[in-house]
Every structure is written in structure tokens, then in C-alpha cells.
Amino acid sequence: MVLGALLLVALLLITFDYRDGSSGPLRGLQHAGGSVFGGAERALSVVTNPVVAFVNHGTGTGSSGQVTALQQQVIQLRAQLNAEQLSKAQYQQLSQLLQLSGRGGYRIIAANVIAVGQSYAQTVTLDAGSADGVRMQDTVLNGQGLVGTITAVTSHTCTVQLATDAASVVGVTLSPSGQFGWVTGPGKTASGSGLLKLQVLDANIVLTPGEPLVTYASEDNRPYVAGVPVGVISKVVPRGGSLTALALVRPYVDFTALTVVGIVIAPPAQNPRFSVLPPGPKPVPTVTVTVPARPSATASPSTGG
Amino acid sequence: MRRAVLSVIVLAAALLLQLTFVNQLQLPAGGAPDLVLLTVIALALFTSPATGAVTGFGAGLALDLAPPGSYLIGEYALVFCLIGYLCGRIRPLLGESAVLTIAAAMAAAAVGDALSALIGRVISDPDVTWAAVRYVLPSSIVEDVILAPFLLYAVMRAVRFADGLLRAPEDGGMLLAHARPALAGGRPGATVLGGAGLLGGAGWVSGPQPTRGLVGNRAARRAGAGRHPRSPRLRGAAARPGDGWIGGTRRTGLRHTPPRPAYRGRPPRLHLSSGHRSGRIAGGIAGHPGSAAARAARPRMRSQPDLRLGARRRRDGSVGRSLGSSPPPGRRAGSGPPGSAFRGPRSAGGRRRGVAGYRAPSRDRRFRPDRRLRGGSAIGGPAGGGAAAWRRRPVKRVSLRFGRSRRRGGVIGGSVIGGRPVGGGSRHGTALRGGAARPVALRLGAPRRRDGVLAGLAPRRRFSPRRQAVPRFRSGPSFGRRVFMMLGAPVRPLRRRRTVFGSGRRSLAAGWSSRSSMSRIGTRRTGGF
Numbered sequence: 037m038v039l040g041a042l043l044l045v046a047l048l049l050i051t052f053d054y055r056d057g058s059s060g061p062l063r064g065l066q067h068a069g070g071s072v073f074g075g076a077e078r079a080l081s082v083v084t085n086p087v088v089a090f091v092n093h094g095t096g097t098g099s100s101g102q103v104t105a106l107q108q109q110v111i112q113l114r115a116q117l118n119a120e121q122l123s124k125a126q127y128q129q130l131s132q133l134l135q136l137s138g139r140g141g142y143r144i145i146a147a148n149v150i151a152v153g154q155s156y157a158q159t160v161t162l163d164a165g166s167a168d169g170v171r172m173q174d175t176v177l178n179g180q181g182l183v184g185t186i187t188a189v190t191s192h193t194c195t196v197q198l199a200t201d202a203a204s205v206v207g208v209t210l211s212p213s214g215q216f217g218w219v220t221g222p223g224k225t226a227s228g229s230g231l232l233k234l235q236v237l238d239a240n241i242v243l244t245p246g247e248p249l250v251t252y253a254s255e256d257n258r259p260y261v262a263g264v265p266v267g268v269i270s271k272v273v274p275r276g277g278s279l280t281a282l283a284l285v286r287p288y289v290d291f292t293a294l295t296v297v298g299i300v301i302a303p304p305a306q307n308p309r310f311s312v313l314p315p316g317p318k319p320v321p322t323v324t325v326t327v328p329a330r331p332s333a334t335a336s337p338s339t340g341g
Numbered sequence: 342m343r344r345a346v347l348s349v350i351v352l353a354a355a356l357l358l359q360l361t362f363v364n365q366l367q368l369p370a371g372g373a374p375d376l377v378l379l380t381v382i383a384l385a386l387f388t389s390p391a392t393g394a395v396t397g398f399g400a401g402l403a404l405d406l407a408p409p410g411s412y413l414i415g416e417y418a419l420v421f422c423l424i425g426y427l428c429g430r431i432r433p434l435l436g437e438s439a440v441l442t443i444a445a446a447m448a449a450a451a452v453g454d455a456l457s458a459l460i461g462r463v464i465s466d467p468d469v470t471w472a473a474v475r476y477v478l479p480s481s482i483v484e485d486v487i488l489a490p491f492l493l494y495a496v497m498r499a500v501r502f503a504d505g506l507l508r509a510p511e512d513g514g515m516l517l518a519h520a521r522p523a524l525a526g527g528r529p530g531a532t533v534l535g536g537a538g539l540l541g542g543a544g545w546v547s548g549p550q551p552t553r554g555l556v557g558n559r560a561a562r563r564a565g566a567g568r569h570p571r572s573p574r575l576r577g578a579a580a581r582p583g584d585g586w587i588g589g590t591r592r593t594g595l596r597h598t599p600p601r602p603a604y605r606g607r608p609p610r611l612h613l614s615s616g617h618r619s620g621r622i623a624g625g626i627a628g629h630p631g632s633a634a635a636r637a638a639r640p641r642m643r644s645q646p647d648l649r650l651g652a653r654r655r656r657d658g659s660v661g662r663s664l665g666s667s668p669p670p671g672r673r674a675g676s677g678p679p680g681s682a683f684r685g686p687r688s689a690g691g692r693r694r695g696v697a698g699y700r701a702p703s704r705d706r707r708f709r710p711d712r713r714l715r716g717g718s719a720i721g722g723p724a725g726g727g728a729a730a731w732r733r734r735p736v737k738r739v740s741l742r743f744g745r746s747r748r749r750g751g752v753i754g755g756s757v758i759g760g761r762p763v764g765g766g767s768r769h770g771t772a773l774r775g776g777a778a779r780p781v782a783l784r785l786g787a788p789r790r791r792d793g794v795l796a797g798l799a800p801r802r803r804f805s806p807r808r809q810a811v812p813r814f815r816s817g818p819s820f821g822r823r824v825f826m827m828l829g830a831p832v833r834p835l836r837r838r839r840t841v842f843g844s845g846r847r848s849l850a851a852g853w854s855s856r857s858s859m860s861r862i863g864t865r866r867t868g869g870f
Contacts, residue, residue: 037391038390038391038394038395039390039391039394039422039423039426042394042395042398042418042422043419043422043423045398045415045418046398046401046402046415046418046419046422047415047419048415049402049405049413049414049415049418050413050414050415050416050419050464052414053413053414053415054413054464062414065406065414066406066410066414068406069403069405069406069407070406070407070408070410073356073357073360073403073406073407073408074407074408076353076357077357077360077361077407077408080357080358080361080362081361084358084361084362084365085361085365087362088362088365088366091366091367092365092366092367149365150361150408151360151361151364151365151407151408151409152360152361152364152365152409153360153364153409153410153411154359154360154364154375154404154409154411154417155372155373155375155457155477155481156458156461156466156468156469156473156474156477157409157410157411157412157468158468159409159410160409161360161408161409188408188410190408193408195408195409195410201467201468202467202468202470202473203467203468222472223467223468223469223470223472223473224371224468224473224476224477225371225470225472225473225476292367293367
């Protein structure tokens, strides 16, 4: 039976893919498929992206879109307000984080979203690949904050696992308290249009809505470089006896309207993990001072450096 | 081949459009329509289960591999493979009805969405949480269901377009080659039919053909131009819900089915085995819908074209019966059984026969319609010997077609077959006879499934131009039955397969179908009568 044979093949593929992980013959298959379809998607996106932009912003979601935009503004303003309220030491710490990109020698290349994952998947494809220096587990961000990390690369395309993916786990730091925690994606759910879930190990910590989060450094800067804004706490969930504090985080990034993103392709030679950050080069403080003067400092920290 | 190429192109387009455009849209609800799924459904609804499964698998695998990719490779391949198979399986039940076809597409879309969610859960896709399913599934189902008819139509148009492009050069050669030289002769109609077969015998294709009959002029023009009239037309389908596009296609498919020589030479059993081929090639299509029936038909076709026709039309049990009756003696049980069964008197025997002859089964189901049954059954009895006659007499076939034109004319078909005015057909039969002059009308009937007779008649090919029977929505009663069939049929076919294994697909399928139909028919008839 053809059906039986095909089903068997499909099941075998699933099994092998599950067991092989990041290696195995299926990777070759995937790579080949990615090259072929990726190239086609890349070519087609030239046509579709403008249409998508028009549809989403023209007719799109109408008033609800405006509401969303206003919410985004509120979030950004709140984040800025929080930044203003930080203690001097904390502020220096945060500003350093935000400027890690510039100081640490990150190189960010811009890429366009050319394809979006099917149904439940929280993945997108970008039009930059290994030919552009993109590697697995590079950090992806945009003007608002953390977008995700690279999970697959072909010569001219790469796939990003969004921070909202249910399989995504991002180490974060609460900027005011310096507490460590991790954020997991909600997958595709209606609740709060993709609120991330924050868990903090310190059982005694008191989480408060409005607290901003930035990524915590990862080993070798993969999958996430440090200091990328993630979001703000929007709601604290009653602990209910669990050992970890739980809160919902509203991400800075609008994951439903990704267009241009940046890929961090050149981590600094020196490991800039938060905990071992040097006080900061002397020239930098000057720059730091200018940051608050610009309302958009949070949005584009790299310009300061 | 055409179909294969077309399928690849259409699926690739759907895939890219899905990933680069549709998924980026910010739709009010969480879900997004799945163009790939809908395309698979549209393509599979006009092919055999096997082809549908292959189509689905290929599309799913492409979706798994295309850049954003799925959680695990093979996830969508598994889901779409099943959907493609089911669509191919359901096809025979839909007959020529556009309404049923659309309904089936919608249902398949909903099932596909649900199935993909289920598979996601089963393989522990982290993104497929119950919360996500609750959020995404309802809206995606709604969107897919809404889009299904449009995509169905789009795919049909694409098929027609492709056919138009390819036919011109190939028609002469390929089609003619497929058609029997003797039967087809130089008639354009024959070529047309053959062409349809090539296409894959997809319901679409066939659908258009019958329509052509109506538009005989068009067909003629096209033929003259070197084009094939075959191109699939929704119109035709729409026009005649009941009209067995399927039948038309199947026939074509059967006839076209690759090697006629093989048919003739091969014994019925062989057909079963060969059925695979035909199914794949063009016949597949024809065969697909009625997979069971179609498959069975092919074998018959080779041996006896007439018989198959009858077989093709489920409802035309009468026709088939008549045909079948005649052939059975000489042939295997399959041919004879169905017809006999239907008829009241022979019912018992018919069942038995039907069982024996797996091929006929599909036809039997359709017999259900009392009208047809009556006419058909009556006719069938006498017609029995008709099959042989058909072969011998091409001209008569034409007359038969007339009868066919009327669904109910199942009788007619019988008469035709028999060459006599079948009593059973009497109602229609007489009318039909009168209509004999209307060869065209007959063809019309042929398109209608029930007119098994028509289908059976190879003559159609010749008449094909005229055939263009008028589509009829009448099938009101039959529609209900069809729905029932839709619901019940899928299960039966499966069962059939299991039991029949030894004989081969066709035989198995046929056997099953025959059984089920037989039993049903018998009961109903008896009660009705």
C-alpha cells in the first residue's frame, strides 16, 4: 500500500529527526530543502513583503492595531520611566548593558523577514545566511528588543526561533534588582497576545509590574548576547506554593509585525558577560551621559557607542 | 505526467505563498488559512487514494523542509499524506456533484487542521499546547473551510489551463494512441476522452468532458483546432451536481489507462494488479473516485469495456448489472453479480455474485436509488448478454447512450446493453428509446454516474462530442444518499481492502463495494418494491 509506505516514511522521518537532533542525514535534507525553498522565498518576498506591509498596516486589524500601537508606546514610556528611576549605580549598569553592542564590538547585520512559520510554529525566516556570516544560535534583535535566536542556517537564509516560541528559554536579568531568571515563550495563544513567562529562582524576590528585563549573558554569547531588552513585567502571578516567582512579561517587540531585524554576527573577542563586565572604559561614560538626553536611547542604544 | 507536473507547480506556488505571504498576515484570529493543505485536498479530490497520498506526502514534506520548517521533519508529510489519501478515497462517493465535492473539500480542510494539531500534540511539539490549539484551531478551520471552495476552483482552473497548454501538441498523438484505434476511429470525441484519461482521469478533467458534450460545438471546435475538449470545467460539475463527472472521467481514465493491449489480454485478476498503474497514470483518476469501482472497471474494460462502464456508475447498478449479468457468465463473478443482485428476483444470486466479483461493488451502491434500480435491474437481466453485443456493435452503443442520458434510464442503459428495450428501463427506457435519436442525450446520461450504462458504453468516446449531456442537479434524492455514502463509504472501502487483500486492490475494493452496496440495495429495493 502506498499509503502505508508513505506513513511509515513519515513516521521514520519524525523519529529520526527527533533522535538526531542537530546532526544526522536529515540535516542535509533540511539544508537542501532550505536552500531551494529559501531561495524561492527570498525571491518571492520581494513582491510579498510590500503587500504584507500594506495589508497589515492598511486594512489589517484596524482599531485594535491602534490600540496595540498605543500599548507599545506605553510600554516604552514605562521602560524609560523606570530607567530614569534607577539608582545611579543601577543606571550605569543598565546603560552598559544596553551599549554592550557598541562597546563589545558586536556587529549587527540587518535582515528582512521573508517567511513565517506555519500555524503553531513561532519561527521566521530571514534573508541572510552563512554567506553573510550568520551562524547557528546567533542573537536576533530589532529596534525594540530581543527577537530570538538562529536555529537553522543555509547559505542565504536562516531561521529564527522567536522568543515567543514555547521551546524558547531566555536567561534574563531584572535590571533594578539584578535578579536572574528565565523567560519562556507562550507559543501561540490568545492570552495577552504573546506574553512571555518569567520565572525567577529567588523565592523571596518581590516582582513588580513595570520592571524591565534584559538578556543575561550566555556562554560564548550563544544563543543570546547580554543586555538586549526583552520586555517589562506586566503581571505578577501568585506564587501558589511554587519555588520560583512567576510573572508575565510583555515583550518590547511586536512579534506579529516583524519586518527588519538585526543579527548579531560578531560577538566581542572579550566575553562581556554581565557578571564580569569591567567598570567600563573611561571614554564610554561620556557617551552614557548623552544617552538619557535622547528619548530614543533605549530603542537604539548602539548609536550612542 | 501532466497532472504530476501541474501538481508540483501548484503545490510549490501554494507553499511559497503560504510561507511568505499568508503567514505574515495579521488576521483577526490566531489561525491562518493553510493553502498547502487546501491545495492538497483540491488535487487529491480528483485522483486516486494512492495518488492523493503521494501528493499529500510530497507537499507535507516540502512544508517540513521549507525554511521556517516544522518542529520535526515529517510532521506535515504525515498529516497531508493521510488527508490526500482520504480525499482520494472519498472521491468516488462524490460523484459528479459539485456541491458534494465542495462539501468534501471543506470537511477535509477541517479534518486536516484538526489532524495537524493532533499530530503536533502526539509528537510533543512544544508549540502545540492545548492553549495554542484552542486559540488557533477554530479560526484556522473556519478560514480553511471558507477558502476551500475557492482553492478548489482555482486548482480546477489551473488544471484546465495546463491541459489547454499541453494538449495542443500532444493530443493528436497521445490521446489517439490511448484510444482504441478501432473504437475511437478518427473521431475527435475519442481523442478527447483519451486526453482526459491522460490528465489523470481526475474528476475535474472528466467533468469538463461531459460538459463538452453539452457544448458539443465547442468540443468540436477545439478538436478541430487540435485541442482537446477535455479541459476540466467546474461549470459542468456545477451544472450537474449529480452528473457523474466521475463517470466520465473514469471512463476516460479507464480507456485511456495506459495499455489497452494489456487490458484485453489480461484476465480480470490481472487487472487488479494492473489497476495500480492505471490509477497512477490517468486511469488513476478515473479509478480513484470510485477507486473500487474504477479499478474494477478497468479490468473489465480491458476484457469488456461495457461492463466497466456500468461498474463505474454506482447507482447505475442496473446498467452495470445488465452489463455485468451478461459478462459474468463468461467472466468472473464480478461482472455478472452486481446487476443480478439488484434485481429483485435475482437479488440473492446477485449478492453472491457481487461478493464474488469485487469489481462491481461500487456500482452497486449507486443502485440504491430505487428508480434506477428498478429500471436498471429489469434491463440488466436481459442486457446480460449485452456486453458482448456492445463490443461487437459500436453503433448500438450510441443508442444505448441515449438511454443513458437519463439517469433513471439506468434502464436504458440496460436496454442498450441488451440491445433490447429493457422492460425495467421501461419508464425511462421507452422514453429513452424514443430518444435514441438523441444520442447526445444519452451521453448526458452517461456523465451521470447512475447511468452506468453510458459509462459502460465505450461508444461515448465516439459520441463524446454529443455526449455533453446536460448537467442536472436533480439528484436531489441521490444527493441525500450520496451524503450518506460519504459518511459511510470511507469505512467500507477500508474494510474491503482488508478482506480482499489477496485479489489486489481493485478486486478488493470492488468486492467490498459490491458487498456493501449489494446488501444495501437488496434491502432497500426489497422494501421499496
